[in-house]
Amino acid sequence: MRWIWIDKFLEFVPGKRAVAIKNVSLAEEHVHDCWEAFPTHPACLMIEGMAQTAGILVGQARNFREKVILAKVARAEFDDIVVPGDQVTFQAEIETLADEAASTRGTLLKNGKPFARVDLMFSHIDQNLSGVKFPEENFVFTGQFERLVAPLLEGADG
Amino acid sequence: MPMSETDVFEKVKETLVDALGVDEDEVTPEATLTGDLGAESIDFLDIVFRLEKAFSIKIPRGELFPDNILNNPDFVQNGRLTESGLKQLKERMPHADFSEFEKDPDVNKMAELFKVQTIVNYVKTKVA
Numbered sequence: 001m002r003w004i005w006i007d008k009f010l011e012f013v014p015g016k017r018a019v020a021i022k023n024v025s026l027a028e029e030h031v032h033d034c035w036e037a038f039p040t041h042p043a044c045l046m047i048e049g050m051a052q053t054a055g056i057l058v059g060q061a062r063n064f065r066e067k068v069i070l071a072k073v074a075r076a077e078f079d080d081i082v083v084p085g086d087q088v089t090f091q092a093e094i095e096t097l098a099d100e101a102a103s104t105r106g107t108l109l110k111n112g113k114p115f116a117r118v119d120l121m122f123s124h125i126d127q128n129l130s131g132v133k134f135p136e137e138n139f140v141f142t143g144q145f146e147r148l149v150a151p152l153l154e155g156a157d158g
Numbered sequence: 159m160p161m162s163e164t165d166v167f168e169k170v171k172e173t174l175v176d177a178l179g180v181d182e183d184e185v186t187p188e189a190t191l192t193g194d195l196g197a198e199s200i201d202f203l204d205i206v207f208r209l210e211k212a213f214s215i216k217i218p219r220g221e222l223f224p225d226n227i228l229n230n231p232d233f234v235q236n237g238r239l240t241e242s243g244l245k246q247l248k249e250r251m252p253h254a255d256f257s258e259f260e261k262d263p264d265v266n267k268m269a270e271l272f273k274v275q276t277i278v279n280y281v282k283t284k285v286a
Contacts, residue, residue: 071200072200072201072204074176074177074204075176095207095211096207096210096211098203098207098219099219100203100219101200101203101207103204103207121200121203121204121207123200
């Protein structure tokens with residue numbers, strides 16, 4: 001199973017904006033590691049959730065031809081914690097999309113209320129200036145990611 | 159009306175504070191991006207994206223921070239820029255101050271050309 005930290009997309013506007021949600025459950029093992037006496041969904045996994053929401057948005061903008069890799073967490077500010085029973089909403093927007101990279105701006109909501117901001121940069125790694133070669137197969141966008149976004153892309157331009 | 163040098167500097171400073179997570183007082187005209195402000199390769203692209211937005215300008219890739227110099231054997235020999243390499247770099251970076259670097263054009267010292275003032279000089283040519 002792949003490391004997926006969003007449950008589903010609610011909105012997907014190709015090249016512009018995506019919204020995904022995650023429901024945090026006490027049945028998930030990781031919440032008990034952080035911490036046993038007071039289980040929470042850690043901020044690092046919410047950064048990963050935003051990276052997946054925004055990364056799929058960036059990848060789809062070039063029809064999943066590019067290998068999109070998280071290159072920089074430009075901002076990650078959290079004003080609150082998330083515990084089992086909470087729903088996290090990831091709202092991502094593309095700020096800049098260029099041949100070699102993209103930057104995104106993101107807001108996270110806890111049960112509908114904004115509580116965190118995560119801005120990211122992604123690299124299109126085949127376009128790197130040092131000329132390093134990567135495998136031809138797109139190892140970033142495999143079946144699971146595509147299935148996640150497929151229902152929202154039916155009938156959409158892109 | 160063209161922006162004054164101070165206005166450009168203040169906006170560049172704001173951009174670098176956001177892009178590199180540094181304190182405002184660290185961003186002086188003479189501060190180098192990598193040595194003093196800790197910029198890494200992806201940060202250079204981030205800075206370009208942010209400058210484009212902040213000043214509503216278009217920065218063609220390789221214009222502010224030139225590429226394809228170091229991997230050309232005509233331009234670099236034994237870890238130093240050749241005469242033609244230095245000439246090429248000067249042509250492509252009229253916004254940089256070469257007075258120190260040209261005394262000893264060691265490629266490891268090239269990062270010293272990328273100062274806050276280098277960005278200010280470049281942006282001034284774009285917003286003039």
